Amino acid sequence: MQIKVPASSANLGPGFDSIGVAISLYLTIDVLEETDHWVVDHDLGDLPRDEKNMIVASALKIKPDLAPRHLRVESDIPLAHGLGSSSSAIVGGIELADKLGGMHLAPHEKIELASQLEGHPDNVAPTILGSLVVVCKVNGHFTAVKAPVPPFAMIAYIPAYNLKTSDARAVLPKELSFKDAVQASAVANTAVAALFAQDYEKAGELMEADLFHERYRSKLVPELEIIRNVGHSHGAVATYLSGAGPTVMSLVDPQHISDFIDAVREAGLKDEIRRLEVAPRGAYWL
Numbered sequence: 001m002q003i004k005v006p007a008s009s010a011n012l013g014p015g016f017d018s019i020g021v022a023i024s025l026y027l028t029i030d031v032l033e034e035t036d037h038w039v040v041d042h043d044l045g046d047l048p049r050d051e052k053n054m055i056v057a058s059a060l061k062i063k064p065d066l067a068p069r070h071l072r073v074e075s076d077i078p079l080a081h082g083l084g085s086s087s088s089a090i091v092g093g094i095e096l097a098d099k100l101g102g103m104h105l106a107p108h109e110k111i112e113l114a115s116q117l118e119g120h121p122d123n124v125a126p127t128i129l130g131s132l133v134v135v136c137k138v139n140g141h142f143t144a145v146k147a148p149v150p151p152f153a154m155i156a157y158i159p160a161y162n163l164k165t166s167d168a169r170a171v172l173p174k175e176l177s178f179k180d181a182v183q184a185s186a187v188a189n190t191a192v193a194a195l196f197a198q199d200y201e202k203a204g205e206l207m208e209a210d211l212f213h214e215r216y217r218s219k220l221v222p223e224l225e226i227i228r229n230v231g232h233s234h235g236a237v238a239t240y241l242s243g244a245g246p247t248v249m250s251l252v253d254p255q256h257i258s259d260f261i262d263a264v265r266e267a268g269l270k271d272e273i274r275r276l277e278v279a280p281r282g283a284y285w286l
């Protein structure tokens, strides 16, 4: 048995903590034989190989009596790079608990559990549902709505350095004034309306007008402004900080991909560039 869990790219500009898109990088968990203690084989550096591994720890938080297994984990999601690796690990754990523990969780229950573990729903909701998702918590319950999939390539510029989500959240202000919060919400609301109307010219402009987080984080990720400027003259509809960064994501018209990538290189940015797509399907079993 195998679980495939997509990565995710959160925020899309002003959708801080409330919009995310599943993308075509995968965490793969092979569920092998029952054992007397949890064993996680992987090639992901220092991550734990026992029940402290985030996948297993997440499963045990929601199903403490789950029988131990041997797992083999592979992942092409870079860790601590703003592509939701922790959310994918948590969702993988929930899938384990759900199937092996016979829990029969509905998707909205998985979103609630995963959001409690992750602390925000914008990565876990698309990782569970697939595609582009807008999500919020009201009266203790999460409501998630799928949006149309934008018809663009997702071009990820993945800087070599790590940026832990907790560190990138630490630079955010504790409070926004009422006036600033109203303006930031107005931008976000109109961006969401444009995404649902599939008016990508307006959506792109508003995705680059975030007032919640990017202005505080851009000093941690100087590549954001450089790539955004390149995108304006080389076929990007929008460029935003993917999750907490440092990955910078650009939505690029398929016919301009080579031109865009060449221009990013000419701007002196030498780290990895991946051509990704929206993953239409959330976590699933094979």
Ligand SMILES: Nc1ncnc2c1ncn2[C@@H]1O[C@H](COP(=O)(O)OP(=O)(O)O)[C@@H](O)[C@H]1O
Residues within 6 Å of the ligand: 027, 044, 047, 053, 054, 055, 073, 075, 078, 079, 080, 081, 082, 083, 084, 085, 086, 087, 089, 163, 164, 165, 166, 243, 244
């Ligand atoms: N496949 C995995 N197995 C176990 N733990 C993981 C896995 N992927 C990510 N993690 C955990 O999540 C952390 C990264 O989370 P975070 O800083 O939120 O960055 P990201 O943007 O990648 O989610 C890693 O340092 C590790 O502790």
Ligand SMILES: N[C@@H](CCOP(=O)(O)O)C(=O)O
Residues within 6 Å of the ligand: 008, 010, 011, 016, 017, 018, 081, 082, 083, 084, 085, 086, 120, 122, 123, 165, 168, 169, 213, 242, 243, 244, 245
């Ligand atoms: N809304 C969160 C999203 C964090 O995503 P990650 O992929 O960096 O974990 C934030 O911006 O802090």
